[in-house]
Amino acid sequence: MTVSRLCHIVRVFTRNGVGGNHLGVVLDSSGLRTVDMQKIASGLGFSETVFLEGGDALGVRIFTPGREMPFAGHPLVGMTWVLHDSGLLTTDRLVCGIGTVRVGYGDGSAWILAPRDRPVRTVEGADQISSMLGLPQPVTSAWVDMPIPYLLLEMPSPEAVAAASFSRETLEQLAVGELYLFAELETGRMKARFFAPEAGVFEDPATGSAAVALASMLTEAGQGSGRIEIEQGDELGHPSTIQLDWSDRGVRIGGTVVEDEIRSIDF
Missing domain, CATH: 3.10.310.10 (Diaminopimelate Epimerase; Chain A, domain 1)
Structure with a gap:
């Protein structure tokens, strides 16, 4: 039927x-x-x-x-x-x-x-992970449990985010199921990309949960409130913009x- x-x-x-x-x-x-x-x-x-x-x-x-x-x-x-x-x-x-x-x-x-208040954890071997992915050394890094663990790597430039290229197999070898790369474009604007091979989506055009993870990471680093415009999806031909605000009230996307x-x- x-x-x-x-x-x-x-x-x-x-x-x-x-x-x-x-x-x-x-x-x-x-x-x-x-x-x-x-x-x-x-x-x-x-x-x-x-x-x-x-x-x-x-x-x-x-x-x-x-x-x-x-x-x-x-x-x-x-x-x-x-x-x-x-x-x-x-x-x-x-x-x-x-x-x-x-x-x-x-x-x-x-x-x-x-x-x-998503749990934020230290990344052991962040430089090595970045090297194996062909990425430059990250500026900052963190695991954020959403509750699925997301690996966040801040790149030294938006160009480094745009140039990122690696295989699904490499992520699987590193046991990285979800990876978020980001870099500042200018004050209040970020460029980002998100990869989620474990979810059956190698690269996602716009990822609200990763924006929430970013706010949790920044809060843990001492930035308790802020507002960021995140640009994502350009490499996939799906230009996307996420408005992110966070404070002690929560994370608004x-x-x-x-x-x-x-x-x-x-x-």
């Missing part, structure tokens, strides 16, 4: 209306099993697909082509935008795998407010969203 669901195809964290990170948003997950959600996400092939679950609180489940994720930024921002656009944003909170996340919409952008179509998916 064929089952169909409507899926909103959107691009999250667009830059001047173009680019962004593709996302599938399914508002009706009734009757869908975990295996069904994973099949839909794998079939779409986007970095993530997000499913809305009803109940006393609006819950979401997030899937990459390879696995379910407890937390990811662009699916939560995209879900918030679709709910607002559909007239269904009746709450200021969504529940995901790490707990309750505040959400909202204003001035043409959707946003989420996530906890910033947001951006603009464009809907491309509403697609009927059979499975």
